[in-house]
Amino acid sequence: MARSFSFQINKTDGKARTGVIHTARGDIRTPAFMPVGTAATVKAMMPESVRATGADILLGNTYHLMLRPGADRMERLGGLHKFMNWDRPILTDSGGFQVMSLNDLRKLTEDGVTFKSHVDGSTHHLTPEISMEIQRKLGSDIVMCFDECTPYPATEAQAAESMRRSMRWAARSRDAFGDRPDHALFGIQQGSVFADQREESAEALRALDFDGYAIGGLAVGEGQAAMFDVLDYAPGQLPDQKPRYLMGVGKPDDIVGAVMRGVDMFDCVLPSRSGRTGQAQTRMGAINIKNARHRDDARPLDVACTCPTCQNYSRAYLHHVFKAQEIICSMLMTWHNLHYYQELMSGLRQAISEGTLSEFANSFHEARALGDISEIT
Amino acid sequence: MARSFSFQINKTDGKARTGVIHTARGDIRTPAFMPVGTAATVKAMMPESVRATGADILLGNTYHLMLRPGADRMERLGGLHKFMNWDRPILTDSGGFQVMSLNDLRKLTEDGVTFKSHVDGSTHHLTPEISMEIQRKLGSDIVMCFDECTPYPATEAQAAESMRRSMRWAARSRDAFGDRPDHALFGIQQGSVFADQREESAEALRALDFDGYAIGGLAVGEGQAAMFDVLDYAPGQLPDQKPRYLMGVGKPDDIVGAVMRGVDMFDCVLPSRSGRTGQAQTRMGAINIKNARHRDDARPLDVACTCPTCQNYSRAYLHHVFKAQEIICSMLMTWHNLHYYQELMSGLRQAISEGTLSEFANSFHEARALGDISEIT
Numbered sequence: 204m205a206r207s208f209s210f211q212i213n214k215t216d217g218k219a220r221t222g223v224i225h226t227a228r229g230d231i232r233t234p235a236f237m238p239v240g241t242a243a244t245v246k247a248m249m250p251e252s253v254r255a256t257g258a259d260i261l262l263g264n265t266y267h268l269m270l271r272p273g274a275d276r277m278e279r280l281g282g283l284h285k286f287m288n289w290d291r292p293i294l295t296d297s298g299g300f301q302v303m304s305l306n307d308l309r310k311l312t313e314d315g316v317t318f319k320s321h322v323d324g325s326t327h328h329l330t331p332e333i334s335m336e337i338q339r340k341l342g343s344d345i346v347m348c349f350d351e352c353t354p355y356p357a358t359e360a361q362a363a364e365s366m367r368r369s370m371r372w373a374a375r376s377r378d379a380f381g382d383r384p385d386h387a388l389f390g391i392q393q394g395s396v397f398a399d400q401r402e403e404s405a406e407a408l409r410a411l412d413f414d415g416y417a418i419g420g421l422a423v424g425e426g427q428a429a430m431f432d433v434l435d436y437a438p439g440q441l442p443d444q445k446p447r448y449l450m451g452v453g454k455p456d457d458i459v460g461a462v463m464r465g466v467d468m469f470d471c472v473l474p475s476r477s478g479r480t481g482q483a484q485t486r487m488g489a490i491n492i493k494n495a496r497h498r499d500d501a502r503p504l505d506v507a508c509t510c511p512t513c514q515n516y517s518r519a520y521l522h523h524v525f526k527a528q529e530i531i532c533s534m535l536m537t538w539h540n541l542h543y544y545q546e547l548m549s550g551l552r553q554a555i556s557e558g559t560l561s562e563f564a565n566s567f568h569e570a571r572a573l574g575d576i577s578e579i580t
Numbered sequence: 581m582a583r584s585f586s587f588q589i590n591k592t593d594g595k596a597r598t599g600v601i602h603t604a605r606g607d608i609r610t611p612a613f614m615p616v617g618t619a620a621t622v623k624a625m626m627p628e629s630v631r632a633t634g635a636d637i638l639l640g641n642t643y644h645l646m647l648r649p650g651a652d653r654m655e656r657l658g659g660l661h662k663f664m665n666w667d668r669p670i671l672t673d674s675g676g677f678q679v680m681s682l683n684d685l686r687k688l689t690e691d692g693v694t695f696k697s698h699v700d701g702s703t704h705h706l707t708p709e710i711s712m713e714i715q716r717k718l719g720s721d722i723v724m725c726f727d728e729c730t731p732y733p734a735t736e737a738q739a740a741e742s743m744r745r746s747m748r749w750a751a752r753s754r755d756a757f758g759d760r761p762d763h764a765l766f767g768i769q770q771g772s773v774f775a776d777q778r779e780e781s782a783e784a785l786r787a788l789d790f791d792g793y794a795i796g797g798l799a800v801g802e803g804q805a806a807m808f809d810v811l812d813y814a815p816g817q818l819p820d821q822k823p824r825y826l827m828g829v830g831k832p833d834d835i836v837g838a839v840m841r842g843v844d845m846f847d848c849v850l851p852s853r854s855g856r857t858g859q860a861q862t863r864m865g866a867i868n869i870k871n872a873r874h875r876d877d878a879r880p881l882d883v884a885c886t887c888p889t890c891q892n893y894s895r896a897y898l899h900h901v902f903k904a905q906e907i908i909c910s911m912l913m914t915w916h917n918l919h920y921y922q923e924l925m926s927g928l929r930q931a932i933s934e935g936t937l938s939e940f941a942n943s944f945h946e947a948r949a950l951g952d953i954s955e956i957t
Binding site: 243244246247248271272276279280287288498515516517519520524526527529530531533 | 649896
C-alpha cells in the first residue's frame with residue numbers, strides 16, 4: 204500500500220534543511236516546533252489558539268494518557284484527535300522517557316519496564332509491543348519506538364548497554380508496529396555523548412528503515428556545548444532524506460543551533476511551562492513578568508510581536524494578573540510564548556529558503572545580547 | 581450637556597420589560613446578564629470570548645481593583661477598559677458590599693468605612709466621595725452609589741438604621757459624582773424584607789433622580805421565596821422608565837422569576853465560579869462533570885447547546901481534564917456556563933418581545949424538571 208507519509212526537502216543552507224512532512228492529517232512545515240499536549244491539552248490553550256500560533260503538529264505523552272484517561276477508553280471515544288479537538292498531526296512519545304524518570308517506582312528488564320502510576324499507585328507494564336499498541340489506540344500519526352533515554356552522565360559501558368537494549372527494542376517496535384500506511388514510525392538514536400556509539404545506533408536504526416529518526420538522550424543535563432558537540436556529527440549519521448527530530452529541545456538558542464546542524468523537528472515544554480510561571484520568551488531574551496518594574500509599564504512584552512497578548516495587553520496588565528494569580532495570565536503568557544516559538548521556526552524556514560541562515564542566526568544572537576542590557580538598565 | 585446614557589423600553593409582557601440601555605460605549609440589551617470581572621478579568625476567559633457568548637457589559641469590583649492594581653495606577657494606564665481589553669460598557673460596584681463582608685477587619689462610621697486589605701493588610705478608607713473618585717479613575721460607565729448591603733436577617737430597627745445611612749450616602753454619592761454626561765450613576769434601594777422601608781428607600785432615591793436603580797440587600801441568605809416576595813413589590817416602587825438592576829443574582833430560576841417581576845439587569849459569579857469547580861449550567865439543570873458516570877460519555881454537556889465547548893468536546897473529555905486539573909477545564913466550563921446564561925437572557929428578551937413570557941417560563945421549568953430525572957437514572 205502507498206504510504207501517505209513522506210518528507211520533501213525544498214532547500215538546504217549548509218547542514219540546515221527546510222521542507223514539508225506530508226501526513227494523512229496534513230502537512231508539517233520544517234524545521235517544526237511541536238507544542239506539548241501532555242494530558243490531551245496544551246496547557247492553558249484552546250487548540251484553535253495553538254493552531255493560530257502556527258503549529259502544524261502537537262506532541263502527546265503516552266505515559267500520561269495510558270494512565271488517564273487510558274488507551275482503551277481513548278480508543279472507544281474515537282482517539283486522541285477527536286478527544287482533544289485537534290484534527291492535525293499528533294506525534295506521541297513511547298512512554299519510555301517518563302517511565303525511566305520514575306526511578307524508585309520502576310523495574311527495568313530486557314522485556315520492558317514495570318512501574319507504578321503517579322496518579323493512583325497502580326502497577327503497569329510497558330514493552331515495545333505494548334507501547335506500539337497504546338500509540339495505535341491513541342491514533343497517533345507519528346509513533347515513537349519504545350526506548351530508554353540513557354541517563355547523563357553514563358560511562359561508556361553503561362551507555363553502550365542501554366543503547367544496545369534500545370536498539371533491540373527498536374527492532375521489536377518495528378515488528379509490532381507492522382504495516383500502517385497512514386501512520387509513521389520513528390526510530391530513536393541513543394549513545395550518549397560517544398560518537399562511535401551514536402554511529403552504531405544509527406546503523407542499527409538505518410537497517411530497520413524508519414519513516415524518521417529521532418536523536419534521543421540529549422538535553423538531559425549535559426549542557427548546550429556538549430549537546431552541540433554531539434549534534435555536530437549525529438544528524439549526519441542518520442539518513443539525509445528522512446526527518447530528524449531532536450527530542451525535548453529546547454531553549455530558543457538550542458533550536459537555532461540544532462537547525463544549523465541539520466535537525467528538522469523539536470518539542471519542548473519550555474514555552475508553555477515558563478509561560479505559566481510568568482516568564483515570557485522574546486527576541487530580546489526572557490522577561491520575568493512578576494518583577495515589580497513591570498507594574499506601571501504600558502508597553503507590551505515585545506513591541507514587534509503580533510500575538511494577541513502583545514497586541515492587546517500591557518506588561519502592567521500581565522504583572523497584575525500574575526500577582527492576582529488569575530488564569531488569564533497563564534493563557535496570555537503561553538499564547539505569547541508559543542507564538543514566539545512558531546515565529547522563530549518561521550524565520551528559520553524562511554532564512555534557509557533564502558540562503559541567509561547565518562545572517563538570521565547573527566541577528567538572533569545580537570537581539571538577545573541587546574535585550575540582556577535593556578533588562579539590566 | 582446631553583446625556584449619552586438612556587433606557588428605551590421596546591416591549592412589555594406583564595411586569596417584564598425588554599429594551600436597550602444606550603451608553604457612550606455601546607448598547608446593552610435588556611434583560612441583561614453581566615459577567616463578573618472581579619480583578620480585571622472574567623476568570624478563565626479571554627474578553628473576546630466573553631463577548632462571543634453575547635455579553636454586552638461586564639461588572640468590575642471597586643474593592644479588588646482599588647487594592648490591586650490600584651485606582652491611580654489604573655488611571656495612569658488609561659482606565660479599566662484598556663487595561664483588560666474590553667471596550668464595551670463596564671459597571672462597577674461601589675466597594676461597599678465587599679468591605680462590609682470583611683467583618684472584623686472593618687470599622688463603620690457615618691463618614692464611611694475603614695478596613696484592612698485582604699491582599700497585604702494595609703489600612704484603607706472608603707466613603708461615598710472616595711468610591712465615586714475611584715470609580716471615575718477606573719473609567720466605569722455605570723457607577724454605583726456607595727451603600728451598606730444590610731445583612732440578613734436584620735431587625736426592623738437595624739434594617740431602617742442601615743437603609744437610612746445608605747440613603748444619606750446615596751445623596752453624598754450623587755453630589756460627589758457631579759455632572760458626567762458620558763457616565764451613569766445608579767442608586768441602590770435597601771430596606772431588607774420590609775415593604776415600608778423599601779418604599780421609604782425608593783422615595784429617597786427617586787428624589788435624587790438617578791440614571792438607574794438597583795435593588796440591593798437581596799440574595800444574602802433569605803432564600804428564593806423571600807426574595808420573590810420582595811420582588812413582588814420592590815421593582816414597582818422604582819421609576820418605570822429607568823433600568824432596574826438586581827445585584828448579585830443569581831441562579832437561572834432566580835433570574836427568570838426576577839425578570840417576570842420587572843428586573844432588567846443582573847450580575848452573578850455563579851456561571852464562572854461553578855464552571856471552575858466542574859458544575860455546568862444547562863437547560864436540564866446543573867451537571868457535575870467530576871462525577872465518574874461522565875468518564876465514558878461521548879455526548880456534549882447539552883446536545884442542543886451551540887457553545888464551543890458543546891460543539892467540540894465530550895463529557896468524557898471535560899471529566900478527564902477536570903480530574904487532571906487542567907486549566908482548559910475551567911476555560912471550557914466557564915465558556916459553556918456564560919453562553920448558557922446569555923442564551924437564557926436572549927430567550928427571555930425574545931419571549932417578552934413576542935408576548936410569550938409565561939410559555940417560556942413554563943418550558944424553562946419543565947426542562948429542568950425532566951433534567952432532574954435524567955440525572956438520577
